[in-house]
Amino acid sequence: MSTRVKICGLTRPEDVSAAISCGADALGFVFYEPSPRSVSPGHAAALIRDIPPFVQAVGLFVNPEPEFVEQVLSAVPLDLLQFHGDETPEFCRSFGRRWIKAIRVREEGQIETAFQDYRDAAGLLVDAWDPDKYGGTGQSFNWQLIPESRPMPLVLAGGLSSDNVSRAVTQVKPWAVDVSGGVERRKGIKDIQKISDFIKEVHRVCKTD
Numbered sequence: 001m002s003t004r005v006k007i008c009g010l011t012r013p014e015d016v017s018a019a020i021s022c023g024a025d026a027l028g029f030v031f032y033e034p035s036p037r038s039v040s041p042g043h044a045a046a047l048i049r050d051i052p053p054f055v056q057a058v059g060l061f062v063n064p065e066p067e068f069v070e071q072v073l074s075a076v077p078l079d080l081l082q083f084h085g086d087e088t089p090e091f092c093r094s095f096g097r098r099w100i101k102a103i104r105v106r107e108e109g110q111i112e113t114a115f116q117d118y119r120d121a122a123g124l125l126v127d128a129w130d131p132d133k134y135g136g137t138g139q140s141f142n143w144q145l146i147p148e149s150r151p152m153p154l155v156l157a158g159g160l161s162s163d164n165v166s167r168a169v170t171q172v173k174p175w176a177v178d179v180s181g182g183v184e185r186r187k188g189i190k191d192i193q194k195i196s197d198f199i200k201e202v203h204r205v206c207k208t209d
């Protein structure tokens with residue numbers, strides 16, 4: 001199977017171009033002001049303007065006001081919404097757009113429950129739990145907590161890098177992997193070589209699978 005790659009937390013045009021030319025399937029833009037990777041709607045619209053067909057633009061939100069999501073949607077041509085906070089299923093579906101839900105995993109059974117609760121999501125993103133942060137922590141979690149049986153596509157996130165992504169893909173067999181800190185020079189500033197190494201590693205392991 002071919003595992004898709006999402007590069008998250010893009011803030012610069014050169015990083016967007018690098019992610020696309022290296023073969024990223026999806027690009028993530030963080031609409032959450034406390035994040036060092038946060039972008040304004042205007043900035044994101046400019047970053048997204050020239051992305052080619054079949055590369056998805058994903059907008060990430062953390063417990064947003066509905067009016068803010070609507071404001072972003074009216075300014076930015078997003079393909080998918082990613083809710084990375086404590087949003088309810090009703091909230092996630094209320095925008096009439098395709099969406100995925102992110103959860104921060106810390107205990108057994110949590111992913112199975114989320115599959116049920118968010119059953120009309122386009123996918124479930126599983127990330128590391130951190131008491132102080134909603135995401136982009138650079139930490140991984142116990143992949144043994146991920147069930148083999150999945151009613152929807154599963155996106156694996158949390159502390160991935162070119163060093164561990166082949167193990168992650170082999171062990172978890174996710175639909176897609178999502179990375180932010182593992183392809184950065186510093187927060188919000190991606191490293192083109194790291195993006196290239198990461199995507200090559202995913203493609204390499206998928207070919208040998």
Ligand SMILES: O=C(O)c1ccccc1NCC(=O)[C@H](O)[C@H](O)COP(=O)(O)O
Pocket residue numbers: 008009028030032035036037060062084127133134135136137138139157158159160178179180181182
């Ligand atoms: O990236 C952020 O700063 C962020 C802040 C708040 C919520 C989510 C955030 N990022 C979400 C992502 O999709 C990251 O790619 C995911 O959490 C993995 O991050 P990392 O462990 O750094 O690869």
